[in-house]
Amino acid sequence: xxxxxxxxxxxxxxxxxxxxxxxxxxxxxxxxxxxxxxxxxxxxxxxxxxxxxxxxxxxxxxxxxxxxxxxxxxxxxxxxxxxxxxxxxxxxxxxxxxxxxxxxxxxxxxxxxxxxxxxx
Numbered sequence: 001x002x003x004x005x006x007x008x009x010x011x012x013x014x015x016x017x018x019x020x021x022x023x024x025x026x027x028x029x030x031x032x033x034x035x036x037x038x039x040x041x042x043x044x045x046x047x048x049x050x051x052x053x054x055x056x057x058x059x060x061x062x063x064x065x066x067x068x069x070x071x072x073x074x075x076x077x078x079x080x081x082x083x084x085x086x087x088x089x090x091x092x093x094x095x096x097x098x099x100x101x102x103x104x105x106x107x108x109x110x111x112x113x114x115x116x117x118x119x120x
Contacts, residue, residue, distance in 0.1 A: 003062055003111040006103060007047060007054030010069075014044035017096060026089040035079050036093060039072050052111040062111060066104045073100025 001009075017040025021027035050065040051058040075082075077097025080090035 001103065001107045003052040003108055004054065006107040007050075007052055009103060010043050010047040011054065013096070013100070014040040014047070016040070017043065020092050020096070024089070024092050026092070028088075030085065031083045032080070032085040032089050032093070035083070036076065036096065039076055043069070043072065063109050066107055066109065069100050070104035073097045073104060076100060
């Protein structure tokens with residue numbers, strides 16, 4: 001996957017994660033609700049700081065960004081069992097976590113345009 005497409009996915013996915021508890025009916029105020037919301041906000045923030053086409057500040061290397069994605073996806077996917085809410089809800093966490101892991105493993109590590117190339 002290109003870094004540009006990945007960036008679109010990050011911003012859209014971050015918003016979806018923030019809204020997921022309300023969209024999928026698990027906005028109960030517990031960790032099941034807050035974890036995807038916090039991870040969604042984190043994805044948006046570190047994407048703004050990533051050195052790729054859709055980054056604004058461009059200080060985080062793409063490879064590190066993908067590591068963040070993989071760790072966040074693994075944490076999100078495992079969270080229903082780690083925090084004991086799997087009997088209430090688990091599918092959104094598992095699906096979005098797996099998608100995040102997949103994106104981290106299939107995205108190119110170099111953007112088409114680099115911030116260093118744009119200095120001239």
